[in-house]
Amino acid sequence: MKLKFYIFLFLLSSAVFAQSKQIETSIDTTKNKIGAEFKLTFKTVVNSKSKVVFPNLKNIGALEVIQSYPIDTVKKNDTYELIKKYGLTQFDSGRYTIPAIKILIDKKPYLTDSIRVEVANIQVDTLQKKMYDIKDISTVENETGDWWKYLLGFLLILGIGAFVYWYIKKHQKKKIEEEVYKTPIEKATSLLNNLEKKELWQKGEIKEYYSELTDIARNYIEEAIQIPAMESTTSELIQGLKTASAKKKMSLTSETVENLERVLRQADLVKFAKSKPLEFEITEDRNKIQKAILTLDNAIPAEVPVEQEDQLLNEAQKQKQIQLQLKKKRNKRITIAVASVVFLLTATTTYFIVTKGFNYVKDNLIGHPTKELLEGEWVKSEYGNPGILVETPKVLKRLDTQKVLPKEAMALIKEMQLFGYGSLLDNFYITVSTAKFKNPTEIDLTKALEGNLKIIEAQGARNMIVKQEDFETKEGITGIKGYGTFTLINDNLNSSTKIYYEVLMFKQDGGLQQIGIFHEEGDTYANAISDRILNSVELKKASN
Incomplete structure (x- = not known):
């Protein structure tokens, strides 16, 4: 009985062992x-009918799965070797x-082997490789600026000037024509020639062409024969023309x-019935209008006989006169447009000077250095150790303390970091510094302030208040604030400037x-920049 039991255990263990060895587990390295x-x-290794399911995992034990590689399949005789990485x-x-995981083969679970691995730190040799401070935040200069505002204003004023020029030109055109054309027939002939130059019907604008063509004829009849042709219908116009012809004894x-009536009715069809005459019909209608106008002009009896030399100027003289008057009018329009632009600029500038002040106009048109900074x-950044977190209009650059402090002072300092933007000669100057001393000592902030101001006096400050x-x-760290004015002497330019200053000083653990x-x-x-900077100051607690 015992023998059978041992045989059973042996077979069971063999089956389990065989089952666990169904999956072969390996790793490329155990230390990384x-x-x-x-x-x-x-x-x-499975046969062709077996179905193998590898799990889709995000983590295997404490290790993160960063890549699940595709399954490789290798055929070996009648079996297939599946490789999953x-x-x-x-x-x-x-x-x-790496714990054992379950893999399903024909819906039966098989466990993989567990493997121990080691993850090692990266060793950094601080003796061979020098440590550096964290770099300051770099900001990209705002290349856009406010130039587009000035461009927009300039284009607006330019547009207003162009509109004034166009408006004057449009309303003077009719007046010029009235001054140049001495007789109705001269005006009608010139307008017919101008109409042909426009090539309206060639561009498909037939309705506009017929409107202008008949308006020329109606306007001539109204001016030369003195009947209300522009307001009359075609029938009324023809009837009025016949009546006037009888009264004036026109032949x-x-x-x-x-012919005149036929063209007028053709124009009515084009304008109101959307009729589209053929090209040769349009040409014939134009010729009929021209012939009708000339015939009417010749039929009007002359009231006072005139000699040839007393008639209108010849064509060359008339053209010269037209060009001269057009040039005068053009120059007048340009002068008015320029004067309008100058007036608008002056009025706008005056308005802002009165309402905002001269400095406002000057600073916005010409620019102001500190206004651009504001x-x-x-940029909000942390400087030095213990850290000073402060918001500034520009990133502060690290300065060489050896060039600022005397050797006697540097001998007492264990560590000092100095950052700044600008200089005393610039429109705005800011410095941030932190220092730790070699020997522990009680710092008197008032005396430290006096020493700081003496350094400024050495750089040309006079009459210091x-x-x-x-x-x-905001964190409750207390210090002192020194402020006042002094006169800065610039020996190179032989000039002086009144400077306002503010200095904050704090002490922490001997620093x-x-x-x-x-x-x-x-x-x-x-002043606005200074207030914003001081309101943003945050101090880090000192660390050894």
């Missing part, structure tokens, strides 16, 4: 660096176990009247933190 990839591989990684150093043939893109008050940050702001007194934009 942080973030490096482990390639975990599973292999199994997973890319694993871990970002914390230590020893980890008109029935053919002339019929309205530009600001100093005021002092307590200052507290000193300072912020200095300098700008020309009375500069409202600089």
